[in-house]
Amino acid sequence: MLTIDAKNVDFYYSEFHALKNINLEVEKNKVVALIGPSGCGKSTFLRLLNRMNDLIDGTRMTGSVLIEGKDIYAPGIRVDELRKEVGMVFQKPNPFPKSIFENVAYGLRVNGISDKNFIEERVVQSIKSAALWDEVKDKLNKSAFALSGGQQQRLCIARTLAISPKVVLMDEPASALDPISTAKIEELIYELKKDYTIMIVTHNMQQASRVSDKTAYFYLGEMIEYDDTIKIFTNPKELSTQNYITGRFG
């Protein structure tokens, strides 16, 4: 069964037609990179997968998105439960003004888990998975704001992992970070792939080629090409894709 299966997706911000007939399939435990020039609809597409766009007034979608075979836009679907399955890491690190521990425990608590030991175990394990443990193990009760940007972003990843999602969406997770932090995040993505299906938006071609199995190229709201990353970067079918990855525009 496909983990993500978007069929004939069209999306509108009021009048503006932001996504045009997108069809995209993702298998389990794959990393898919979304690339394309600014404003082409990458974030919009990503946010469709956990229904984050529901928050914006006046938006409209047609087509369907299946996550593990379930239509997430079907009536009766609970968005909060969906979002537990489909985690998201944002472009700018956005920890809560709480302690490091509480940041990671947040998702567990809001999902009704109150068993202390379980929470603690899970928090530690998630922070470890996010490759942050050594740096924060002595200050779990300190404010998350005291961490560096890169650490904050890994904390946000840990926070997402704690609720054991099946899919992790990442919207340019390293764009606000320095090169060293970026490298750490990339390494982490590579690790996470074993357990999660990941979709990542990036502006960085090297990054896309390093971390992803497949790459989708978006342009002006359309998905121009979607293929194995190696193919996209070495031998794209479309001229537009080639122009973009060789840096002729974008």
Next chain:
Amino acid sequence: MQVKRFFEKLIEGFLLISGSITSITILLIVIFLFKEASGLFTTPVVEEGYVLAFNKENPIKHLNAYQIKQIFDSEISNWNEVGGKDMPIEVVRLSDLTNYYTEEELGAEFEHIPAKASELTAKTPGIVLFLPKQYVAKKFDGILLDHETIRPGDFFGGKEWYPTSTPSAQFGLLPLILGTFWVSLGAILLALPFGLAVAVYLAEIASMRVRNVLKPLIELLAGIPSVVYGFFGLVVIVPFLQQTFGLPVGETALAGSIILAIMALPTIITVAEDSMRTVPRAMKEASLALGATHWQTIYKVIVPYAKSGIMSAAVLGIGRAIGETMAVLMVTGNAAVIPHTLLEPVRTIPATIAAELGEAPVGSGHYQALFALGAILFLITMIISISVELISKKKYAK
């Protein structure tokens, strides 16, 4: 070119002067309020133009305002209750002199009063004589209490406010400050839950359309004059309370609290809502993306993040309630007694000033006492303003 530059400097000077006017005003308020207020403590404790006289043997040298009042109200009848000898107190007013002397003895023109008053004081060990200064004999045979002034303790610790009682006016702050406290507390307890509920509703739950109707309405209500609220309270709330609780009068602390709560609502709603709107979108999205419901996001992320703004809203609401004058004056009944329940009439500090300043002769003790009330009110609101300043400066605590 030179002229132009001079002109620019000149204008800048004007602007600076205008800019400093609020500071100057505050300074002047402080000076005038505190100058008049401090006059209170140099005001004689005994009514202007009168003295109290005791027998020479009486060891009492001082009486405070409240003791004098109790003595003349016969609530104290023995000198040992005010620290003297065990001896009954004999209160004598000018008019009582006829009980001791015939009219002939006092003289047709009362020309013998000074001598007789002196004589009576000398021969009555337990006497306290309340006498106009003009009738004090040159060589008065007794002790005169004429230098005693109102002490800070009389004001700050005084339990009674009877500014026109004789021989000693009572300027006790306690009933007024408690009245203010109870009315404001009631108001804020009513206004806060509703105000915050509306703020959350407007900031997070209501649709754009609903919001666009409610916001201007609430702003409009913030502008309605307090006399109009007071009038509404008087013709609607006061009779309603009187009937509902079967009270002798409907003008009560509770009526004041209700009206003040209504008046404080727009302030609380606006400030709290604005602060919740400043919560970054990213915070909200992060919470929702972790599977939190909207409500969980509100109380676990948005409200804590907007905490300082919400606290400012509460404090500003309290400030509004404490300083409000007319509406309270109209609905609380204005009895200057220490209240025991919210269903009794009370009198607040601002209402006292508004009600009495017109009758207090300029420069009198009463006038100065009202300025002292103003000074206290001013101090309270300064403290409130400064705490709002501090609260809003403080970033989210770890």
Next chain:
Amino acid sequence: MQSKRISQAIAFTLFKLMSYAVIVILVLILGFIISRGIGVINWEFLTAAPEEGMTKGGIFPAIVGTFYLIIGSSLFSFPIGIMSGIYMNEYATDNKLASFIRIMTNNLSGVPSVVFGLFGMALFVNTLGFGDSILAGSLTLGLLSLPLVIRTTEESLKAIDNSFREGSLALGATKLQTIQKVVLPMAFPNIITGLILSIGRVSGETAPILFTVAAYFLPKLPNSIFDQVMALPYHLYVISTSGTDIESSRAMAYGTAFVLISIILIINILASVLRNYFAKKVKMN
């Protein structure tokens, strides 16, 4: 996982109900005053002086008095407040002095109106010897509305993007010219709306005029700024609490309250009309 949904449903319903309760109360107050007061309004009520112990006649002297007080206080607070706002935003942006002044202005806006009344009486009526007069009342009200005028001006100026200032300075204009020719005209719409709203505040204040200008009953109109006047809010207070015959002056009281609310309504509508008008004008340009 049903429980968190249930608690959301309960909380939201509760908030909605509480909000509607508040709105209903507020609308009731307005509706009550308007419905009782509107029948009282007629030509005589608006143009005649009170008669027969203020149980009959009209409220003309109070309308005129309030009008004078609005004019008087505005003459004082508008120029000074606007200049102060300009100083705060354009000249003293972030030094210590500015933040001190800002704190003082905030503090002043938190001072209760009755304290302004005390202060006005001590300074203008007694010390400066103006007596109970339009002058003393206007100055007191002017001081009271000053923080509002300053803040309005400051915020309107703050909303003007710095690029406009830089553009003008880069063309060799002086700072003052830039403020005069570029910044103020752009901020003008917002400033005007703010000033109009501050008039609303002034027209309804009672405590500050109680001891500085307001007359209990004075059917004749003032001849100079040293005369006392009647004023609408004080008049409402008087006839609803201490008239000779409170019951029979009730109608007059409803009418007066209606007039006061109408002033506020008109001012708010005027402000929002102006705001929309200016917004459209900007769009068209």
